[in-house]
Amino acid sequence: xxxxxxxxxxxxxxxxxxxxxxxxxxxxxxxxxxxxxxxxxxxxxxxxxxxxxxxxxxxxxxxxxxxxxxxxxxxxxxxxxxxxxxxxxxxxxxxxxxxxxxxxxxxxxxxxxxxxxxxxxxxxxxxxxxxxxxxxxxxxxxxxxxxxxxxxxxxxxxxxxxxxxxxxxxxxxxxxxxxxxxx
Numbered sequence: 457x458x459x460x461x462x463x464x465x466x467x468x469x470x471x472x473x474x475x476x477x478x479x480x481x482x483x484x485x486x487x488x489x490x491x492x493x494x495x496x497x498x499x500x501x502x503x504x505x506x507x508x509x510x511x512x513x514x515x516x517x518x519x520x521x522x523x524x525x526x527x528x529x530x531x532x533x534x535x536x537x538x539x540x541x542x543x544x545x546x547x548x549x550x551x552x553x554x555x556x557x558x559x560x561x562x563x564x565x566x567x568x569x570x571x572x573x574x575x576x577x578x579x580x581x582x583x584x585x586x587x588x589x590x591x592x593x594x595x596x597x598x599x600x601x602x603x604x605x606x607x608x609x610x611x612x613x614x615x616x617x618x619x620x621x622x623x624x625x626x627x628x629x630x631x632x633x634x635x636x637x638x639x
Contacts, residue, residue, distance in 0.1 A: 461469040471521075484600070485594050485598065488533045488591045488594075489592045489594070489595045491585050491591075493588045497520050497523040497527070499577065499580055499581040500581050502577050503581055506573045507623075509623065509626060512622070513620060517578065521610070522545055522576045525607060525611070528543070530595070539602055541604055541605065541608045545608060546607050546611050549611040549612055552615055552619050556615075556618050556619060558623060559626075563621075565633045565634065566633070567621075567631040567633060569620070570622070570634075571627070571630075571631070572635055574620075576624060578617075578620035582613045589609040590614065592606055
């Protein structure tokens with residue numbers, strides 16, 4: 457398979473629809489949505505590369521597979537498409553949040569994103585997942601789609617926040633409280 461097709465040289469890309477391939481402009485809401493999911497997945501790849509913790513690395517790679525499927529769902533117009541993320545996947549994220557939060561002291565203030573390298577990358581991934589969620593919300597305002605995508609992305613950003621705190625804790629790095637300037 458060739459990596460380049462020249463098909464996108466005029467600012468369009470292919471989607472799969474009910475009657476086969478369909479071309480749309482690359483700046484459309486659907487492309488923005490799956491592009492943001494792809495960006496989040498790439499940042500998670502950086503997180504995996506920085507992870508020295510096998511549990512966090514394995515969890516991140518599982519999430520990458522789910523995001524790949526979610527992006528695939530967004531790149532097709534076929535209403536009968538197989539949904540690649542499920543309620544069980546959301547429940548899995550929630551279980552991971554609950555399990556990992558058990559290691560953490562309660563959060564009593566806002567914290568700055570950062571700490572160790574993995575935690576900083578996880579915070580970056582969290583913000584990109586939030587953007588992807590906003591892009592899917594925009595897409596689904598005009599073209600309704602499965603709500604499971606929004607639930608998965610919403611819960612994923614929560615998990616990435618918790619994973620960043622856990623990573624810092626396991627590395628002996630404390631959370632840094634955000635200080636607000638007083639007028």
